[in-house]
Amino acid sequence: MPNTTKGGGPVASEHTPLKARKVSFAWEETPLHWVPGDPFTTHTINVLHLLLPAGERWFVHVYQQVLPYIRDEKLREDVIGFIGQEAMHAQAHDEVLPHLREQGLDPTPYTAQVDWMFEKMLGDRTLPPGRARRWWLMERVALIAAIEHYTAFLGDWVLNAERLDAAGADPTMLDLLRWHGAEEVEHRSVAFDLFQHVDGGYRRRARTWATAFGALLFLWQRGVRFFMENDPTLLEGKGSLTEFYRKGRAGMLPSTPAILKSVPTYLHRGYHPSQEGSTAQAVAYLASSPAALAAEAATAPDAPKDAR
Ligand SMILES: [Fe+2]
Numbered sequence: 001m002p003n004t005t006k007g008g009g010p011v012a013s014e015h016t017p018l019k020a021r022k023v024s025f026a027w028e029e030t031p032l033h034w035v036p037g038d039p040f041t042t043h044t045i046n047v048l049h050l051l052l053p054a055g056e057r058w059f060v061h062v063y064q065q066v067l068p069y070i071r072d073e074k075l076r077e078d079v080i081g082f083i084g085q086e087a088m089h090a091q092a093h094d095e096v097l098p099h100l101r102e103q104g105l106d107p108t109p110y111t112a113q114v115d116w117m118f119e120k121m122l123g124d125r126t127l128p129p130g131r132a133r134r135w136w137l138m139e140r141v142a143l144i145a146a147i148e149h150y151t152a153f154l155g156d157w158v159l160n161a162e163r164l165d166a167a168g169a170d171p172t173m174l175d176l177l178r179w180h181g182a183e184e185v186e187h188r189s190v191a192f193d194l195f196q197h198v199d200g201g202y203r204r205r206a207r208t209w210a211t212a213f214g215a216l217l218f219l220w221q222r223g224v225r226f227f228m229e230n231d232p233t234l235l236e237g238k239g240s241l242t243e244f245y246r247k248g249r250a251g252m253l254p255s256t257p258a259i260l261k262s263v264p265t266y267l268h269r270g271y272h273p274s275q276e277g278s279t280a281q282a283v284a285y286l287a288s289s290p291a292a293l294a295a296e297a298a299t300a301p302d303a304p305k306d307a308r
């Protein structure tokens, strides 16, 4: 549901205090093709389970280094809340991987490459303290802001993807995606606000957007191909851009025009993430998500000890 307040700058009413919700999901009942009869949609969305654990742990690693540069208490609280949420997201997606292995789809060859990319290529590097080290830290903070533009975009999409419900998608997987998507919408301004606070340069914003967008497209198409080729139930598993376009038109995946439209949105000088998506919708989902409710009950002060 797009926010109707367009224009320059943040939308104050979209801000909400952030807390990490400790969730857990039971995967035993989830079939390999959790969108029934639609391996392409299933695997396109499954790529999230391969990219997010390493990516979100990297966010946490970078943000822990940037905390000393924050001179605004409210922003510091937001960043700490963001770190807590992203750490939980990484763990929740990681827990899907053993289930994929049990179903004959071992993602290790792909995740090993993703891990290398985040840990080595985008890691700390051996830089002397001073300008070079700060430059590399700011570059990564800007990259995270660009990536978070897309996690918020995907979060907003999945919260509204009624066609997945209509197609009979597995409720546990939908809950994982929507719980995560809702928290992405909830904290969508933090990475951008942090980047603006510590650097905010437009050229850096544009440059890192190009890197993030290119890398996401590259990793995503490789991930879909990996899943389609290694799916033990598919004789000739293939995916194509045409199929992606078609599924987007049908509302099963984000639509290509919406993805293209997200480009000028992020590059607009008056852009702020609070202008897109709806915090009210995200918070409403989190108040009804089975996993988030179970987490809430388990951490309530009067919950039995073994449930915490
Ligand atoms: Fe996340």
Ligand SMILES: [Fe+2]
Pocket (backbone or CB within 6 Å): 086, 148, 151, 183, 184, 187
């Ligand atoms: Fe996020």
